[in-house]
Amino acid sequence: SAQAQTAVRVGSKDFTEQFVLAEIYAQALEAAGVKTEKKLNLGGTLIAQKALEEKQIDFYPEYTGTMLLVVLKAQTMSDPKAVYDKVKAAYAKMGLAVLDQSNLNNGYSIVVKPETAQKYQLKTLSDLARVSKQLKLGAGAEFRDRIDGLPAMKATYNIEFGDYLQMAVGLRYQAIQSDQVQVVNGYSTDGMISSLGLTRLKDDKNLWPPYYVVPVIRQQVLDANPKIGPVLNRVSALLDESSMAKMNYQVDGEKREPKAVAHDFLKSKGLVK
Ligand code: PBE
Known part of the structure; x- marks a missing residue:
C-alpha cells in the first residue's frame, strides 16, 4: 500500500x-x-x-x-x-x-487622504519630504527597520515623520480613516486604497525595487x-x-x-x- x-x-x-x-x-x-x-x-x-x-x-x-x-x-x-x-x-x-x-x-504605496494631499499640495514623495515632520505615519512592525522601509525613505527623500504609529498591518486603513495618522504605508494591491479614495504619492525617485x-x-x-x-x-x-x-x-x-x-x-x- x-x-x-x-x-x-x-x-x-x-x-x-x-x-x-x-x-x-x-x-x-x-x-x-x-x-x-x-x-x-x-x-x-x-x-x-x-x-x-x-x-x-x-x-x-x-x-x-x-x-x-x-x-x-x-x-x-x-x-x-x-x-x-x-x-x-x-x-x-x-x-x-x-x-x-x-x-x-505588490510594492509600497504611500497614501494620504485627498484633503491632506490638497492641504499640503502633495503628489510625490519629494513633495511629502517638505512636510513629513508635521505628519504621523501608520505602518506595520517591519517598516521601521527594514532596509527598504523608513531608513530608505530618509536616505532617498530625507523624509522623517513627526511620529510613527506602529500597528497591525490590518489596522492601517482604520487609522487613517479616523485621523489617528495622516499617512499610511500602503501596499500597492491593498483593496482599501481605491475603496477609500486615498491618494497615492508617487515614488518619483524610484526608491523601491519590483x-x-x-x-x-x-x-x-x-x-x-x-x-x-x-x-x-x-x-x-x-x-x-x-x-x-x-x-x-x-x-x-x-x-x-x-x-x-x-x-x-x-x-x-x-x-x-
Ligand atoms: N509588500 C510590499 C512587501 C514589501 C512591499 C508588503 C508586499 C513585503 O515584504 O511583504
Whole structure:
C-alpha cells in the first residue's frame, strides 16, 4: 500500500494578501491531490524565512524585492528579471527553490487622504519630504527597520515623520480613516486604497525595487512530489494586480474569509470545482 503522504506545510506572513495567496496555492495543491497543512500569519519576513530554514514550513509566497533586500541584504536593482535571477540563484544555495515569477507586483504605496494631499499640495514623495515632520505615519512592525522601509525613505527623500504609529498591518486603513495618522504605508494591491479614495504619492525617485510574488519552497519537498511545481506555477501565472486588489478588498472591505475568496478565484479559473 502507498505510504501516507506527508502534507506540504504552507506558511504566510501577517497580512491579508498573504492569507489569500497561501489559501490559493494550498487549495490548488489539494485539488491536485497534494495534502497541505496551513501555518498562516507567522509574522514578518524574517520570521517566515526562519520557519523555512528551520523546516517548520515547506512553502510560502514571498516578493522578489523583499527577498533581495531584506533576506539577502543585497544591493537594490530595478529590473524585475535581474532581481528574480539573483534571488533564485541565492535561494538555491540555501536549499530553497524559487518557482516562476507571477505578474503580481505588490510594492509600497504611500497614501494620504485627498484633503491632506490638497492641504499640503502633495503628489510625490519629494513633495511629502517638505512636510513629513508635521505628519504621523501608520505602518506595520517591519517598516521601521527594514532596509527598504523608513531608513530608505530618509536616505532617498530625507523624509522623517513627526511620529510613527506602529500597528497591525490590518489596522492601517482604520487609522487613517479616523485621523489617528495622516499617512499610511500602503501596499500597492491593498483593496482599501481605491475603496477609500486615498491618494497615492508617487515614488518619483524610484526608491523601491519590483516586488513580484513568487512561491518559495524547500527543494527537498519539491523533489519529493513532481505534481507540486507545475501546480504552483500554474497558479502564479493566473495572478495579477487587479484581481489581487479585488480579492484583498473582499477580505478587508467586505469582511469575507480569505479561504472563501481564494476558493472563488480558483473556481473562476477552473482549477477547483
Ligand atoms: N509588500 C510590499 C512587501 C514589501 C512591499 C508588503 C508586499 C513585503 O515584504 O511583504
